[in-house]
Amino acid sequence: MTASDQKRERFAAASNEDVLETLHSRVEGLSSAEATARLTQYGPNRITRAKQQSQLKIFLKNFISLMAILLWVSGLIAMLTGTPELGIAIWLVNIINGCFSFWQEFQAKKATDSLMAMLPTYTQVYRDGQLQQVDATQIVPGDVFELQAGNAIPVDARLLEATSVQVDQSALTGESVPESKFVKYDPGEGEFAESNLVYAGTSIGAGTAKAVAIATGMNTEFGQIASLTQQQTKSASPLQRELNRLTKQISLIAIGIGLAFFIAAIFFVHYPAAKAFIFALGMIVAFIPEGLLPTVTLSLAQGVQRMAKKHALVKDLNSVETLGETTVICSDKTGTLTQNQMTVNHIWTRDKTFTISGEGYVANGKVKKDGQVITYRDDSDLNKLITVAALNNDTTVEQDEAGTPKILGTPTEAALVIVAQKAGFDVAAAVAAAPRLKEFPFDSERKRMSTVHQHDAHTLSICAKGSLSDTLSQCTTIADDGKIRPLTDDDRRAIDAANRHYAVQGLRSLAVAYREIPAAADQAAQVDALTIETAEQDLTFLGLTIMADPPRPEIYDAIEKCHHANIKIIMVTGDSTLTAKSIAVKIGLTSDKARVVTGTELDAMSEADLQEALRGEIIFARVAPEQKYKIVSTLQKNGEIVASTGDGVNDAPALKKADIGVAMGVTGTDVAKDAADMILTDDNFASIVSAIEEGRTVYANIQKFLTYILTSNMPEAFPSILFLFSRGLIPLPMTVMQILTVDLGTDMLPALGLGAEKAEPGIMHQPPRKRTAHLMNKHVLWTAFAWYGLIASLISTGAYFFVNVQNGWPSVPLAASGTVYARATTLVLGAIVFSQIANALNCRTKTVSVMRFGIFSNHRIWFGILFEIALFAFLAYTPGVQALFNTTAITAADWLFLFIIPIPIFLIEELRKYLVRRMAKTIN
Template sequence: MGNQTITTDSAASMTLADLDQQLDTSAQGLSATTASTRLETVGPNTIQHGQKQSQLLKFLKNFTSLMALLLWVSGFVALFAGMPELGIAIWAVNIINGCFSFWQEHAAQKATDSLRKMLPTYVNVVRDGKVTQIDAEDLVPGDVFQLQAGNAIPADARLTEVSSLQVDESALTGESLPVFKQATYAKGDGKFALQNVVFAGTIVTSGTATATAIATGMNTEFGKIAQLTQNQKQTTSPLQRELNRLTQQLSLIAIGIGIAFFVLAIFFVHYPVAKSFIFALGMIVAFIPEGLLPTVTLSLAQGTTRMAKKHALLKDLNSVETLGETTVICSDKTGTLTQNQMTVNHIWLPSQEYTVTGTGYVNNGHIQLHNQDFPATQDPDLARLLDIALLNNDTQVVPASDSQSTIKILGTPTEAGLVIVTDKAGLNKTDQLKATPRLAELPFDSDRKRMTTVQQAVDDSRVLYTKGALDGVIQICDQILDGGQVRPITDADRTAIDSANKKYAAEGLRSLAFAYRTEAKTVTPDPAAYTIANAEQHMTFVGLAAMSDPPRPEIYDAVKQCHRANIRIIMVTGDSALTAKSIAVKIGLTSDQAQVITGDQLDKMSDEELQQAVKGEVIFARVAPEHKFRIVTMCQKNGEVVASTGDGVNDAPALKKADIGIAMGVTGTDVAKDAADMILTDDNFASIVAAIEEGRTVYSNIQKFLLYILNSNVPEAIPSVLFLLTRGLVPLPLTVMQILTVDLGTDMLPALGLGAEKSEPGIMDQPPRPRKAHLLNRSIIWKAFGLYGLGASVISSLAYFFVNSTYGWPSIALAASGPVYREATTMTLAAIVFCQIAAAINCRTQVSSVFKIGIFSNHHIIFGIVFEVFLLACLMYVPFLQGLFNTAPLGGVEWLILICIPIPLILLEEGRKYLVRRFMHKPQATMA
């Protein structure tokens, strides 16, 4: 091989002979021996997905977070304190959580891997002068290979022979319309605008071609962008940072309390040092929320499961919560905000204008005149336009095979829209082609901006059909079809046609013009003799078809929901400024006053100017995907939390740069999916909004759990404080094992149930939480250690003294041991558990009434409550457990008191929430 570093620009501009010399190849292709040797030199034609972390390291990382390390240490402390059962229980919680977390991420990765489908498996290549099929991985520079409609292009290649070739390059450029390719060199605007070069990872939509590979694998443009993306470092998620901070806070609190209790026990109560140390260690372990890690993991896992059902696949559990912080979404237009289904909306004829109902690739709409269905056969002008739309058309629309699948488009979206509108008029392409077969074709090119076909008419004459851009069609027309009559076209006609076209353009619609000419068979007896010069002349103008890519039906509500949630949406599209703004205003994305910035304008803007621009209402049109990286960066510099969508290779850097990268699962490339944090399995913007709601819910649930788990620490500590302050006159109302029973036994399942709580009403009516907000905030501290905690402390302490009073206190001293003491501590423990039952129900909502969402609607919490009461009963009545936990049976009066405890606590909290809703909790203003 003469030169392995040949560039696409140089390969495009040199002659084919020079290219063959550079690549040491020919039209006969490479020999099998040469190809094999070259494959060993350049490597396989594959896109590397970065260094994969070993499964062992992925598994172990789930046991080395700060909270996990704290639990390992807690287990050792428990063992050292002479409580092996507790130590083993803490370690078991850690191991189960780590395995569960690994399994969830592994399942998500498997689902992601199943979406990989970008590069083709096989390719038809010329080897030793013969066409043979090989694995695309074995393709090398210099190979000559063939392309046809539907093929994914396996390498960057120079075209040598072309027949009506159109290529979908949206994976690289973001532009949804197919690009016409030719074998001759022509340099357009942009990095990928070489008309005689095709790029790896793009798709042939129509036509055939032969090409010579000039770069494969990671040396392709596809591969170079993938490599740039892989070099970006993965940052720690906000949730990981916040959990680390929370762990440090709780560790300091626990250690501080332990030291305080140790000192007071020695110097105030005069406990022996060894006994004081064990007492302090028990308090430290009691104040560490052992259930935090499994609850967070379960909340994230359940969030990902709910998101998957809503077509959003998360690759990393921690990304769930980051979604809840999102303040800006940088979104593509085509296929995300719209249906990616070009739909004819209007048909303009010199004599009439028709509207077309029904959106997308469905034929259940109608062609209407003045809101009345209109059969095409009644208007010869309309019938002629529809004939042109159907027969001057290379696209096939294959119906869905079942109710679960979508139709398949073999060709371009624009031509598919024309097929569908003829379908609505009752025309059948197969029947029409049998009646009027095609004899010749003059394919579309970017210079003429039109396409012409020659059809055999029923009377054996020829009819030439032309469609294309108005400026390309009107220049070859000297007649016009008007009311079934052909007459010379006038300046007034041209003005009317131009006005109609401008009106549609202002509405963001794309217009196609249609024309025809009939001639006798004797004029051009050989169909192959038709040329652009002798065919595309003296045409009769018929009319215009105005079409658009309709918005997704659910996008309107999704945009309103974003505005209520104070989430801004910035459209970033390769489409025209007029179309982009029209769609944005139509779906309520922006007002009509929004600024539209094109790619050319963006290139001229400084970072400071762009940073200022993205603060307001702005739309980016005619931009390349690589511009998106800069837009995302400037938004982040403004302090925004950015979610960015993309499907192409060039989208990958922006997806990785964004706080949440969102790749399209249907149309997305492998590189985009690798770089993204989330994959949309339906490419639908509404799924992003649903995922953001889940992200907010997960964060809210973690805070609910935190409130629940911390509030029990106060009633656990207060009895020990009473013991210390009275210098032992009030015996410990709770033993260390009973304290840990609450933390690892009765509290665990209701806490996990809070992690499964559904979205609270109004959660998307609030602005995103500030980045400086913390899980452990003032509200949680006040509720946990004040409102809930002190209330439970008073109730549990009264329960302790109530049992003693039934045996003669205060006339006699409080029991320090024996049956009375065991019954008193059991009553204290049971009172805390029943206070926690109320807390579990109260914690389900932050502001809304729990009765509104249904007090029994969370089955996980109800099961947890039943379990903790059952466990409490076992501790009271099973002899073995009585000895281990220093408990005793309770009587009917005590049980009646316990059952009544949650009722006033729930009602009081409902009253507080009502006052908050009534006087303090005001709805946020929505965006314009």
């Protein structure tokens, strides 16, 4: 037993007087002076977040990635070798990209921080013997405070008084069913089950209580778990690792080619070493995609924006791409797969069954008997059952301004209120007509709740509800077709059979019973004398209310998408094995053959056994949130990329351990949100699937614009190859500044347009890519260099000779300077730009025809195309700029030549895609 467990048990088992003495407190609370002194001693009652990096460090980290370092070095070398304008341009790229990355992450953090809301703002605390409204952060150990339905609990506390208290502890335990709390000590089953202790981060579902604070802030159970979570470090995302790998690959390729060209320039062309170095630097610049980092960053940022519209807030840009790799989703059930709205869908009585339509908290549903819509007035048994359920109820359901139901109480009791409304029953009128005189709250021992009401001047009604076995054991009669008769063994067998019938379907049953007794002359004394034993006897069994938490309507399509995408979904819930499996099978998450493992069984399993079990169909039920960590880490050891959902503080370690931690934005605690990579603003599993689809799309788009960016490297390098192999007879057809113009100018906006491309059809019908798959794979290299790049190289080289032929070559030597040379290099630049126009369109799809995809559907690409044409014209016709970039005005014939270039390139690629599709169809 841990020190924390021992402390809890000590406070739970002690008497009220001993607890107050230990805390040096009193029933009437602390004085203001004592509270002030203790606030100094213990500090404010708040969960402190892990020490955050300074904004300066966060800002600077965007300038020290491998690619950024490579660009800093390239810029420095350019400056040292006499081309300061080249160096400045390269450095500006780094600065702009780093600032943009910082701004995007800063905005994401602001959006996340705005969701962080855990502790209540004010609490009713006894100070100086008076009940005062105190800021929750000012509560100290020993403070005595009051709680009522709807209140969040601000501290760990021991109950001093309690009336019908139900506490939602799902933030700590993951269990969706509220826990009953009372002053009498009962250790309960499982962690945080002590009957007279309540915990920070949980909330009161029903009842009222007075409690004394035993721990505040980081000393609460909530705070201790948060502290452990904050000590964990998050490893680099797959995209970060992949970009680092890509940078190393490109660096080695560029430096290797630069070194080869340096040697060749010295020995083939007989350049001096300094001039050969400048020449080699040009080749390095040609093969380093300077625009890759800003394009990747902007593409991820666009993905973040699209996800936000689909209710998924991503905190870290790199997490967008990681989603696309996800192979397993560990998902909660309540509120994520289901609506977290307990709903009565059947009412069973001895002689008939009623079906209730309308899922969730929909008050306009209908009650049907034998398919016919009825009201409670149409059947006396139904009338009585609904009346008893409405009276024996501490929950109210109100509508807010938007028409959304607001529950003050427990989901189970709310379901009974709603079913009464569906039957046309006036709950408020019934409560007013039969005032409550006494209550025997629900407790975990007898599993019943009873209330005593004034039926009329001469009669008292005792209304009861609870678990079937514990309620039926107190019944001696049964309501049958409007009559009351003795309860027989056949009746008991029929009731048990009905209960089993619904239990197999994963439905929960609640028994309803009542008793009427004559009112005595001294009614007050009679009621006061009633005990649980005397009240809850000789009850009349009315029937069963059958309820379930219905699946979200969109969950079916979302799960089907996951199955097509080979993404495994594992339900991890605190609910019962029967309920968990029934829901899993119903929504298509697993087959009926799935293995169900409980939390107790999970603790007993070895790592090897768990690894093997996780390879098959499996459901985890009755597990504590902290056990998710073991599940997630074991899946990762199996080589899976894991997304895990959670909302409670105990979920935080698993959220941080997972490759993608997904916190609930509506019901989630701030510790869970802080640990997660993504926050769902609608708590909906379908939003995770949409985010995964977006992640896959982002990765595909990164490959598309990587292909596009690398394509221009080939025609940029080809002129230098001609220069070398001709031993300098062919002057350099393209200058270093012109190369940089393509990399940082004309290529950028079309590349960003590719980053915003919609998903190709069937992207969720493909399995997750393997961890061994890389951004720069054989397909990318082949397409960029040997296909698109080769075509563009031939065309741009042809453009160079096209100008020289017009000016007398081969009779006249190739121009190495002057107007003809400037026009030739300008046309080479133009040929690359217009080849890239076709390549931008071609890269939009891998196999699908762009015409079918919608040639004008991506407006950003067309804006980029217009921009690069305008930029080329600006460089060609602007005095002053011409000298810097070695350009000049071109003729109308040159423009005609350039505008023709994209047409054959686009059509040739469309033909290739058509042949690929036809071959794939033939094979299949």
